Amino acid sequence: MGMTAACGSGSGSTASADSGTIHVLVYGDATNKVEKQIVDTFNKTSKVKAVLDTIPGADYQTKLQTVITTKQAPDVFFNWGGGSIAPFVKAGLLLPLDDMIAKDPALKSDFLPSVFNTAVIGGKSYGIPMRGTQPVLLFDNKKTLSDAGITPPASWDDLLADVAKLKAKGVTPIALGGGDQWPTLMWFEYVFDRVAGPDLFQKALDGDKTAWAGDDSRKALGMLKQLIDAGAFGSNFDSVKFTDGGSPALLAKGKAAFELMGSWEYSTEQDANPDFTSTNLGYSAFPTVSDGKGDPADVVGNTNNFYSVLKTTKHPEAVAQFLKLMYSDEFVKAQLAIGNLPTTTNTENFLSTSANPAYSTFQYNLVKQAPSFQLSWDQAYPPSATTAIHTAVQEFFDGKLDTDGFIKAMQALPNS
Secondary structure (H helix, E strand, O other): OOHHHOOOOOOOOHHHHHHOEEEEEEEEOOOHHHHHHHHHHHHHHOOOEEEEEEEEHHHHHHHHHHHOOOOOOOOEEEEOOHHHOHHHHHOOOEOOOHHHHHHOOHHHHOEOHHHHHHHEEOOEEOOEEOOOOEEEEEEEEHHHHHHHOOOOOOEHHHHHHHHHHHHHOOOEEEOOOHHHOHHHHHHHHHHHHHHHOOHHHHHHHOOOHHHHHOHHHHHHHHHHHHHHHOOOOOOOHHHOOOOOOHHHHHHHOOOEEEEEEEOOHHHHHHHHOHHHHHHOEEEEOOOEOOOOOOOOOOEEEEOOOEEEEEOOOOOHHHHHHHHHHHHOHHHHHHHHHOOOOOOEOOHHHHHHHOOOHHHHHHHHHHHHHOOOEEEOHHHHOOHHHHHHHHHHHHHHHOOOOOHHHHHHHHHOOOOO
């Protein structure tokens, strides 16, 4: 369903108030099947009906920015917490959820605190976790690795050696949806964390522009350039996208051996290439970096997605009832069945029911044991910085920006 489905009937419109509906706007992808199921469950018992609207993933951020201040704004909308909603909070568009939580404490207590707090801004709660935690993992094609005589790399040196062996076999070592830009960013997030630990990025986010220019930053950029120059990503990665299924297809067909991607890679591959997913989709943690300051157990990615509520909703009580379903057993089981990992306190009870219990358990333990779970840079910064971040990472990978150029671009980012 495109954006036109939501037009003219959002929460701020007379139509919504008269018809007794709440509009729930989500990022359009393979996960929508669960959101449809939960909406159907809600509608069986609620007088106020929920309507699910989707925007294709590649267009979501842009169209949300456009619609959120209009009469077509949704009642409830999908986001990443952190910087993705901070401007909306600042503009007074969102409803603090603390009153809802006071009436139903489980809206907070039934979620892992480190995840729930991603959507706490200025001491107030503005989001309820609504999908699954999304650490970035190094996925692989097990058959392609086996054919090349390699295993998932434990260290950065291992990765460089694997790249050389795969190239000798005529295989693109790493699939990269560079046309989307954000998949490229994942490489920066992990290498910077492994080299410098999470403090460098946090200092930069807090406004310390010098953080980008230090020795650790330069070391991380040098390592990335080494990987690029080794031909790890091939030469046409900017013409490939994740959002249209391009890079996952390269992995599934064995044309590439690895893909660094959020944990949603599993549900994406399961949807498009179920046979490959059940037999040859492998996964591992990001490699360690010798002499790095970052803990090898650190993860990066999205702590979860969240539902936030527009202050203009005409049906806050119905919204509160809808949000309660996000910690229900039905929700947890449905998300696990498509490879997602909810961040509810009862998730551990249902890991054996997931689409792939081994995968869910691996992810759960990775997140549970991580000393640091760093939010994706383009979600930690406000949306006004997103284009500049994406452009800088793409131009560095393309060789259009050198180390100093990249540092200058990051130092120029707005912090709020």
